Amino acid sequence: MQHVRPRGALPHEVTNEGDELVTELIPRAGRGSLLEDVLLGTANSIRIGAIHRLDYHEAIVLTHDRWKHDAGGIPQFSFLLATARDVAATDPDDDEVLLLRVDGTAPLAMEADLHAVREESLRTALSGSDDPSPGVVLDMHLDPFTKNRISFTGLRCKILGTFYEDLVDGTTLLEFGADVDNFYATSTYRVLKPVGAGLEAIASFLKPSPGRPVQQVRVGTVRYSATRRRAKTSGEAAAQVSVNIHDFIGQKTGLIGMTRTGKSNTAKTIIARTFAVSERDRAAGRLPIGQLIFDPQGEYANDNPQDESAIAAIGEQHVRIFQFGADGSKPHVRPLGINFFDEDQIEAVQGLIADQLKSEGASQYVNDFADTDFKDVPGDMRASIHASRGRLALYAALVRAGFTVPTTAPGKTYAFGVRVNIKQAFRAEVETHVGRSGLFTDRGGNGWALIRGSDLVDVAESIVALREADNADAKDFCKDVRWSSTEPIFTGRSSGSRGVRGWRNLLALKPFHNPSTAVDPSREIYAYLLEGKIVIVDLHVGTSEVVTTLSESITRHLLREQTTKFTSGIAADQMPRIQLMLEEAHNLFSADRYKADADVWVRLAKEASKLQLGMTYATQEVSGVAHQVKANTANWVVTHLNNRTELNDLSKFYDFGSFADSILSSEDRGYVRLKTLSSPYIIPVQIDRYGMSLVNEARAAAGDPPLQR
Numbered sequence: 001m002q003h004v005r006p007r008g009a010l011p012h013e014v015t016n017e018g019d020e021l022v023t024e025l026i027p028r029a030g031r032g033s034l035l036e037d038v039l040l041g042t043a044n045s046i047r048i049g050a051i052h053r054l055d056y057h058e059a060i061v062l063t064h065d066r067w068k069h070d071a072g073g074i075p076q077f078s079f080l081l082a083t084a085r086d087v088a089a090t091d092p093d094d095d096e097v098l099l100l101r102v103d104g105t106a107p108l109a110m111e112a113d114l115h116a117v118r119e120e121s122l123r124t125a126l127s128g129s130d131d132p133s134p135g136v137v138l139d140m141h142l143d144p145f146t147k148n149r150i151s152f153t154g155l156r157c158k159i160l161g162t163f164y165e166d167l168v169d170g171t172t173l174l175e176f177g178a179d180v181d182n183f184y185a186t187s188t189y190r191v192l193k194p195v196g197a198g199l200e201a202i203a204s205f206l207k208p209s210p211g212r213p214v215q216q217v218r219v220g221t222v223r224y225s226a227t228r229r230r231a232k233t234s235g236e237a238a239a240q241v242s243v244n245i246h247d248f249i250g251q252k253t254g255l256i257g258m259t260r261t262g263k264s265n266t267a268k269t270i271i272a273r274t275f276a277v278s279e280r281d282r283a284a285g286r287l288p289i290g291q292l293i294f295d296p297q298g299e300y301a302n303d304n305p306q307d308e309s310a311i312a313a314i315g316e317q318h319v320r321i322f323q324f325g326a327d328g329s330k331p332h333v334r335p336l337g338i339n340f341f342d343e344d345q346i347e348a349v350q351g352l353i354a355d356q357l358k359s360e361g362a363s364q365y366v367n368d369f370a371d372t373d374f375k376d377v378p379g380d381m382r383a384s385i386h387a388s389r390g391r392l393a394l395y396a397a398l399v400r401a402g403f404t405v406p407t408t409a410p411g412k413t414y415a416f417g418v419r420v421n422i423k424q425a426f427r428a429e430v431e432t433h434v435g436r437s438g439l440f441t442d443r444g445g446n447g448w449a450l451i452r453g454s455d456l457v458d459v460a461e462s463i464v465a466l467r468e469a470d471n472a473d474a475k476d477f478c479k480d481v482r483w484s485s486t487e488p489i490f491t492g493r494s495s496g497s498r499g500v501r502g503w504r505n506l507l508a509l510k511p512f513h514n515p516s517t518a519v520d521p522s523r524e525i526y527a528y529l530l531e532g533k534i535v536i537v538d539l540h541v542g543t544s545e546v547v548t549t550l551s552e553s554i555t556r557h558l559l560r561e562q563t564t565k566f567t568s569g570i571a572a573d574q575m576p577r578i579q580l581m582l583e584e585a586h587n588l589f590s591a592d593r594y595k596a597d598a599d600v601w602v603r604l605a606k607e608a609s610k611l612q613l614g615m616t617y618a619t620q621e622v623s624g625v626a627h628q629v630k631a632n633t634a635n636w637v638v639t640h641l642n643n644r645t646e647l648n649d650l651s652k653f654y655d656f657g658s659f660a661d662s663i664l665s666s667e668d669r670g671y672v673r674l675k676t677l678s679s680p681y682i683i684p685v686q687i688d689r690y691g692m693s694l695v696n697e698a699r700a701a702a703g704d705p706p707l708q709r
Helices: 033-040 065-068 111-128 144-149 196-203 228-232 263-283 343-360 364-371 379-402 424-434 453-468 472-475 487-491 504-510 523-531 544-567 602-609 627-631 644-649 658-664 692-701
Strands: 045-055 058-064 080-081 096-106 152-168 171-177 191-194 218-223 240-244 251-257 289-295 319-323 331-333 417-421 448-450 534-540 577-582 615-618 634-640 672-673 683-687
Touching: 033 080, 033 096, 033 152, 033 171, 033 196, 045 065, 045 080, 058 065, 058 080, 058 096, 080 196, 111 152, 171 240, 191 196, 196 218, 196 240, 218 263, 218 615, 251 263, 263 289, 263 615, 263 683, 263 692, 289 523, 289 544, 319 523, 343 364, 343 379, 343 523, 343 544, 364 487, 379 417, 379 453, 379 487, 379 504, 417 453, 424 453, 424 472, 448 627, 453 472, 453 534, 487 504, 487 602, 504 544, 523 534, 523 544, 534 544, 544 577, 544 602, 602 615, 602 627, 634 658, 644 658, 658 672
Parallel strands: 251 615, 251 634, 289 534, 289 577, 319 331, 319 534, 577 615
Antiparallel strands: 045 058, 045 191, 058 152, 080 096, 080 191, 096 152, 152 171, 218 240, 218 683, 417 448, 634 672, 672 683
16 A cells, blocks of 8 residues: 655654555644654754854854763754744744754854963963973863853854644644744754654655655665764664655656765665555556666676675566577576567667768768668558568678678578569579579569578679669669668669768677567567566677667667657556666766757657656766756765866755765765755765665565565
């Protein structure tokens, strides 16, 4: 059962096992009771001081060394609470609590005088002591009164907003506003440090999400600083952070940070959580969610010694891995590549070749080849006949370029051959020209014949030679654009004798060819996504050109299929939901590239939302991603960045500028600053390590037994 939490109510309980959140609203009503129960109670917060100075944006908090020690320390970025409520009164005068974040220190009004007292004491000790060494002078004992006075310090805090109670449909809810609507004399405010359940409530608070379901799941624990000694001893490091997993579904998520700082661990967590949601939706009769992961480093497709488990551990029946060299021995590992000689994959073959030909420049035959259709057309015999002849020239060009010819027909046991429509009389002329009989095997009559792969080049060369000799049958055979646009690829000549690279352009595509592939991977991948499977495209063994071309081909097919469904008027709840995981996003969404509307990655970035495509992109170069993509990013997961240029760009979004120095200096793995669609402020988090417990949670959602460690 999925529990939907209305408005911004805080959770009453979150299970540590990562199970679905039980979002019970705290039932107590009455002025101030919810604030007291959740935030201000003695079990949920510790008094650490008072307000020294206050305006609408910043507060200076007065605290003392002893109070900081008793509270387990106050590191930078700590959340604090300030309240003017008189909790002893029978009718509290104000039911608002300010949420503060410690950004630094601030001088107090009499601090200069206190420093002067300290300095004068040291001067006196130095001049009056028989031993003037630092160990004697600096460690002298102050009188208790002076020591107490100089132990007060000031904290400079940013006001993040206001917690308050609201009565909605008879239920008291805790709400949050990102500003201050009133403040009182500073002497009336108590300042507290939230701990335990109070800290968890703040770190996991969600804004209202009209129209979007809410399911909170644990992602980690609160982590204010790299140094965690006091946080661990005080129990503060155990305060968990939960997010609404639906924030990531159908939205853009940016994983920002240097390599090996925990981005992929976070991505795996999101993937596993999304799979669990998908399986629960499936069980409830809703469409599942497919997930497509482009894996250039192989870290999602293969076991990673730094993780306790792999994505594939969720279950071979739920995960499909596409990789080069797959031989079919493992049912869940599919071959990555295209059988260039398979008629059913001709669309993908044409797309790859057309892109490669364009590197030669704008030529008429290149444009014609890209624009024509080499597929058979049901109900249109004439178009199908000419399509078969165009494929003959294309397959002959592939043989000439050295592509391995399949030994058997795709998906069959009989010998491979190319099907073509050619008149009986013209067959005889071709065989005579070649000087060998038996080149054609009748295939069902009506002019259809089969040509063996080993004979393709001889047949195509003969047809070209006969046409150039003004043979009427040859001219009729070659008259359609499907042949005329493909012939230059086979011959290496265009417009008569003008030389072109032709079949030599195909040499770069040979790594894409896999004679054993029975189905175009793009189509197979999309079919698996519709089933709600996790599909990992393992690209770590391919060249950069192969990786780029295959990724674009798969994404182009995905966009085409989703666009077709979207424009067909399909109901919103029947539109397939798909999530994509992309690495090295700065190479895909650069500002210069974003100007090209036809670019497949630009189309993905612009159209993903309306096509029900969620997108998680990872990069260490914030400045390399087009501003339009970042401006539409709903969720930000930021780890370590190593230079100010990237930090300056990051600081343009939300309040990340306040964390810039910490992001630059801290390289701890999994230490992130998290801003989600439903969270009203940035949370510093130590992300949980992806492991067996999360795998088993995903398996449980699918009805599978747990795995043992």
